[in-house]
Amino acid sequence: MMTGVCERAVDLGAPDLLVEFETLPPMTVDPQLGVTITNILATILHAVQARHGIKAALRLTPNDSRDHRRPPPMRSGYYWENMLRLFAAAGAAGADMLAIESTGGKEIHDDALMNADLEGIVYALGVLAPRDMSFLWRHIVQICNDTGIVPSGDTGCGFANTAMALASQKMVPRVLAAIVRVACVPRGLVAFNEGAVGPSKDCAYEGPYFKAIAGVPISMEGRSAACAHLSPLGNIPMAACDCWSNESVQNVRLLSAPAPVVSMDQLIFDCRLMNRASLDGREASLTLRRWLEESDALLDPQAYVLKPQIVFDISQQIVLQPTPYLQTRTAVLAAVEALKQGVKHNGLTLSAIELRWLDKLATQSAALPEDEDEFIALMMRKYKDSPYIPTEYGLPCT
Amino acid sequence: MTEHPLYIAVLDGDARGARAAVEEALNAGADPQDLLSSYMIPAMDEVGKRFDDGEYFVPELLIAARAMKSGLELLRPLLAETGAKPVGTVIVGTVRGDLHDIGKNLVASMLEGGGFKVIDLGVDVAPEKFTAAINEHHPDILAMSALLTTTMPGMKTTIDVLKQDGLRDSVKIMIGGAPVTRRYATEIGADAFSESASGAVREAKSLLKL
Numbered sequence: 001m002m003t004g005v006c007e008r009a010v011d012l013g014a015p016d017l018l019v020e021f022e023t024l025p026p027m028t029v030d031p032q033l034g035v036t037i038t039n040i041l042a043t044i045l046h047a048v049q050a051r052h053g054i055k056a057a058l059r060l061t062p063n064d065s066r067d068h069r070r071p072p073p074m075r076s077g078y079y080w081e082n083m084l085r086l087f088a089a090a091g092a093a094g095a096d097m098l099a100i101e102s103t104g105g106k107e108i109h110d111d112a113l114m115n116a117d118l119e120g121i122v123y124a125l126g127v128l129a130p131r132d133m134s135f136l137w138r139h140i141v142q143i144c145n146d147t148g149i150v151p152s153g154d155t156g157c158g159f160a161n162t163a164m165a166l167a168s169q170k171m172v173p174r175v176l177a178a179i180v181r182v183a184c185v186p187r188g189l190v191a192f193n194e195g196a197v198g199p200s201k202d203c204a205y206e207g208p209y210f211k212a213i214a215g216v217p218i219s220m221e222g223r224s225a226a227c228a229h230l231s232p233l234g235n236i237p238m239a240a241c242d243c244w245s246n247e248s249v250q251n252v253r254l255l256s257a258p259a260p261v262v263s264m265d266q267l268i269f270d271c272r273l274m275n276r277a278s279l280d281g282r283e284a285s286l287t288l289r290r291w292l293e294e295s296d297a298l299l300d301p302q303a304y305v306l307k308p309q310i311v312f313d314i315s316q317q318i319v320l321q322p323t324p325y326l327q328t329r330t331a332v333l334a335a336v337e338a339l340k341q342g343v344k345h346n347g348l349t350l351s352a353i354e355l356r357w358l359d360k361l362a363t364q365s366a367a368l369p370e371d372e373d374e375f376i377a378l379m380m381r382k383y384k385d386s387p388y389i390p391t392e393y394g395l396p397c398t
Numbered sequence: 399m400t401e402h403p404l405y406i407a408v409l410d411g412d413a414r415g416a417r418a419a420v421e422e423a424l425n426a427g428a429d430p431q432d433l434l435s436s437y438m439i440p441a442m443d444e445v446g447k448r449f450d451d452g453e454y455f456v457p458e459l460l461i462a463a464r465a466m467k468s469g470l471e472l473l474r475p476l477l478a479e480t481g482a483k484p485v486g487t488v489i490v491g492t493v494r495g496d497l498h499d500i501g502k503n504l505v506a507s508m509l510e511g512g513g514f515k516v517i518d519l520g521v522d523v524a525p526e527k528f529t530a531a532i533n534e535h536h537p538d539i540l541a542m543s544a545l546l547t548t549t550m551p552g553m554k555t556t557i558d559v560l561k562q563d564g565l566r567d568s569v570k571i572m573i574g575g576a577p578v579t580r581r582y583a584t585e586i587g588a589d590a591f592s593e594s595a596s597g598a599v600r601e602a603k604s605l606l607k608l
Contacts, residue, residue: 024548067497110499114456114500115457116457117457166500170452170455171455172455353453
């Protein structure tokens with residue numbers, strides 16, 4: 001697979017190539033397995049680089065395997081230690097960047113999402129996840145600094161993409177998925193506060209907010225990821241991307257070539273189009289950006305919250321808040337308001353059922369307390385019998 | 399039926415209302431079995447229908463199931479006294495190596511809402527744990543879930559172990575999960591397949607000829 005995509009990139013004269021290797025759980029639980037595969041991939045990639053002059057990089061994304069135990073110990077134990085071993089070995093194995101799809105808070109979030117329970121969602125994303133990411137990313141950044149590789153970024157994949165997938169199956173409202181997407185922004189910012197520099201993960205569709213707030217380069221995927229999951233976000237993620245990516249292309253044979261080669265082909269032509277627009281100057285770039293934005297934004301709330309102007313507006317509100325909880329609360333309130341205004345004034349189309357849910361979620365969001373201590377105390381009582389360990393998040397024992 | 403406060407409370411996911419309606423009906427001399435079969439189960443059927451028709455989302459299914467459960471808590475002891483049994487008993491679990499439980503939990507809630515007794519074995523369930531639970535609880539149905547193509551074969555392994563242990567014919571087997579298909583269910587010798595939680599309740603009832 002690696003040889004095939006590299007050959008296609010060379011054949012089409014792609015100037016730069018970033019390949020990501022996301023490990024499967026056994027490859028992190030047994031770090032040597034992850035190291036061996038990383039080394040194989042890096043050897044092929046770097047040989048192509050040396051022979052053809054293409055600028056190439058390998059990003060290693062170990063999966064977060066801490067939730068293999070329930071409730072998950074987040075800061076110690078077998079799974080955590082093996083993750084650390086893979087992080088530490090990544091550079092020597094040939095990886096140029098390190099990333100992760102961290103899962104802190106998912107123990108609470110999954111259930112809250114299925115119940116459309118905003119306070120549970122905000123507890124997971126605004127209190128638990130940031131505390132976990134601060135701990136986790138401090139380690140990742142230190143290891144990257146020690147081993148000379150780039151700490152790139154995290155993603156709300158386990159949260160917002162779960163919501164997006166459930167919304168596409170008509171299991172949860174699309175407006176909820178849109179709000180969860182924006183609520184994932186503050187947790188993602190924690191990685192950058194700890195020293196991550198980007199590019200952010202491609203499946204972090206909240207990336208434009210990272211770019212607006214932290215000024216980091218972002219990877220994005222959209223229609224190019226339809227092979228892995230359908231979504232209503234086809235073109236708009238491309239509007240602000242720095243790296244354009246696919247996602248989990250199964251290695252099956254198509255009429256022309258294996259699917260990963262076909263996907264590489266399509267990515268390169270997309271990039272040529274964006275680079276061509278860029279070469280034609282600011283006006284041309286903005287025209288292409290507007291087309292990418294306007295083709296999707298009014299047809300789905302999840303696309304609407306990625307409109308550059310909405311991203312700027314909400315980002316400005318988020319950065320005024322001092323803590324991740326208050327940022328997440330603000331993100332939720334601002335997303336609800338943006339969707340309401342979008343329907344009222346800007347032509348955002350929502351079904352009657354979605355509008356009913358937007359009202360319900362607006363009521364829930366208005367009840368989120370401004371006092372963070374009060375909120376945490378409330379949630380610790382609510383979730384006292386839930387499958388998570390508060391002390392693993394630096395919270396007091398219940 | 400559709401104007402009865404118990405039916406409306408379950409349909410609206412009003413747990414307190416459901417409990418209050420059960421209390422009121424019992425005080426007025428209503429038959430516990432009649433409350434269950436005439437109002438609560440039909441209300442959950444309607445919730446499932448609205449979900450299938452795209453009028454309800456999963457959160458509405460779950461709060462309706464909780465309202466049902468809240469009313470059932472009052473009814474259960476009375477039903478037990480009269481010898482009434484649940485619609486059926488189902489063991490549910492996500493197969494070995496798979497930690498995903500959103501779909502499995504949803505199926506469990508919907509089955510409970512449909513009047514089944516549910517024994518939830520959780521995630522990453524080894525075949526031996528399924529067989530031990532079958533020996534202990536003697537369920538009518540075993541429902542297995544998997545989200546990954548890499549863990550899906552755990553369903554076949556479990557069925558093979560049931561055959562080895564002589565338990566296969568004692569229980570109906572239903573499977574589901576994102577990569578699972580009806581064809582796969584047939585291939586591995588499962589009795590039923592559903593691609594949705596509400597469909598799982600229908601399949602479970604169909605398996606028990608209800």
